[in-house]
Amino acid sequence: QQQVKQSPQSLIVQKGGISIINCAYENTAFDYFPWYQQFPGKGPALLIAIRPDVSEKKEGRFTISFNKSAKQFSLHIMDSQPGDSATYFCAASMKGGATNKLIFGTGTLLAVQP
Amino acid sequence: EPEVTQTPSHQVTQMGQEVILRCVPISNHLYFYWYRQILGQKVEFLVSFYNNEISEKSEIFDDQFSVERPDGSNFTLKIRSTKLEDSAMYFCASSHRTSGSTETQYFGPGTRLLVL
Numbered sequence: 076q077q078q079v080k081q082s083p084q085s086l087i088v089q090k091g092g093i094s095i096i097n098c099a100y101e102n103t104a105f106d107y108f109p110w111y112q113q114f115p116g117k118g119p120a121l122l123i124a125i126r127p128d129v130s131e132k133k134e135g136r137f138t139i140s141f142n143k144s145a146k147q148f149s150l151h152i153m154d155s156q157p158g159d160s161a162t163y164f165c166a167a168s169m170k171g172g173a174t175n176k177l178i179f180g181t182g183t184l185l186a187v188q189p
Numbered sequence: 190e191p192e193v194t195q196t197p198s199h200q201v202t203q204m205g206q207e208v209i210l211r212c213v214p215i216s217n218h219l220y221f222y223w224y225r226q227i228l229g230q231k232v233e234f235l236v237s238f239y240n241n242e243i244s245e246k247s248e249i250f251d252d253q254f255s256v257e258r259p260d261g262s263n264f265t266l267k268i269r270s271t272k273l274e275d276s277a278m279y280f281c282a283s284s285h286r287t288s289g290s291t292e293t294q295y296f297g298p299g300t301r302l303l304v305l
Contacts, residue, residue: 111296116298118193124293164232174237177232178234
């Protein structure tokens, strides 16, 4: 119930292509869904986030699509660039306590080939 | 831009030894977290801290672990007697809440702990 399932494990995309990473969850109490980007040796950095009251959020080349009924959400990276090569984690959290821990997916290693 | 800092960046220790990992959260943040990431695996929640006390902890966070905010700026994770399986990257994160209850957690660069 607390898990977030992420796929694919790895992804190779040509420069200029679209990268798509998918996540699914079970717990309907989750109400915040961020995507984090992690470069080797660095901490995760927030990329974009969405709440379940909207179906899509776009920031530059990055878009989250959210399907509440299917309990799925995905990250689309348009016009993928070699600098986008990193590991991407989806995550989820819920309100309830004083703090909101993040439940992370297993990560997707993206390689964008020039 | 303010950022979360962590020291040391790398720590090598012998099994059974105590280690203290240090974090300086972003100055106006009130919510603090420790996560860990075993090599090649996902980031896992360890513990959260608010108002000078533990708010939530995972099953990983057993009696060998403790957290402390000894002063107004530092946030520490202590492992009393390290085990081989404690080898991981440990991330500190901090956040604040906006009026809409949105909370963005900002992560530090991590401390890579190796237990021999």
